[in-house]
Amino acid sequence: MKDLLPIVLVMVVTLVMIGVAVGVGHDASTLVSPPEAVAEQFARKLAGGRYDVAVQHLEHDSPAIRERIRSTSAELRRRAGSISAVDGIAGATDGDRSTAAALIRTGRAGDIVVEFMLVRRAGSWRIREWRARRHTRKVAPPVSEG
DSSP: OTTHHHHHHHHHHHHHHHHHHHHTTTOSSSSSOOHHHHHHHHHHHHHTTOHHHHGGGBSOOOHHHHHHHHHHHHHHHHHHSSEEEEEEEEEEEETTEEEEEEEEEESSSOEEEEEEEEEEETTEEEEEEEEEEEESSOOOOOOOOO
């Protein structure tokens, strides 16, 4: 039992240090999905017709926003046919504001790019606005850093 005490103490100290870094330092990256991940998740939910789940990514919720999500989702699925991939693309971040995009590869409509404006609220990224635009040519997928 005495052998476990140092391990438990190290774990507690580590968790306290992480809590201080995130809380006091207003860290926006350690335990938070980046804006491009939020954009990708939202686009996947739109593409799948899961608009009641997609609303959790938005800055505000209202009947008008829910209707916009439903209509955007229906139009995307109508135009797209099969969806082969959805990739998040990083944009620019300035404090509590960011841009990102989601590249949706479709069978019928080519590549569709959905652009997002995001804001950080209560420590997580929320979508403030979005718009889709169609690409007739193939867009290069994001390059993973590694």
